[in-house]
Amino acid sequence: MDYKVFVGYASEDNDKAQYIYYCLGRIVEILPYKAELYKAYGEDFKQRIQKELEESHFMVVLLTNNGISSQWVNQEIEYAYALKRRPQRQYKELPFIIPISEKQVQLKGFITKDTTDILFLDDFPSFHYIVANIFLAMRSSIPKGFEEGVFHLRVTCSNCFDKKGFPFEYNAIIPDVETVRKFVESNQPIIQYTCPQCNAKNFIDARTFTHYDIAEI
Secondary structure, eight states: OOEEEEEEOOGGGHHHHHHHHHHHTTBTTEEEEEGGGGOOTTOOHHHHHHHHHHHOSEEEEEESHHHHTOHHHHHHHHHHHHHHTOTTOSOTTOSEEEEEEOTTSOOOTTOOTTTSOOEEGGGSSSTHHHHHHHHHHHHHHSTTTTTTTOOEEEEEEHHHHHHHSSOEEEEEEOOOHHHHHHHHHSSSOEEEEEOTTTOOEEEEETTTOSBTTTSOO
16 A cells, blocks of 8 residues: 655755655655645645645654744645544544654644654754654554565666666565664664575665665764
């Protein structure tokens, strides 16, 4: 099953939103949506946003000082909560909202420190750790997501790539939540995978699910 993820953000936070979008796109079952990447000439942008939210299983929203000041971000959150209340919706708990904020930001409305689990940037040594925690939050909200090991990673084998001249990709199972957490909290957050084609070792950053040699450590 594919899970659609709507990334909500203010334009000032585009770099952070783009990083989240890129990392989540490495997961086989995740289809991330970032509005600026899908603008079409003459399209009713409001209708596109509504459609994407209606089809989304998750909403990752950046509630920085920029985010809470953005009318678009606030209205997207309001629309997401309105969707949850629609009696005709099959899954009234969707989209599952994962907010990212800072502790000095004054949150009001649907999302506050008392009403919602929030990923606070202040709690992590760098922004890159946020990505792994977004993934863990999504997996925890999926029925049997932990037990069945939901989510696989697209891994491009560097050895096959070099030898064949084109990327050889394979899907690797992402470890269980506790294993990922241990990787993330360690000094060397590396997941090792063996390519089924050539048996070469490939190393992935557990915080971002990107190749370890190109990930920002």
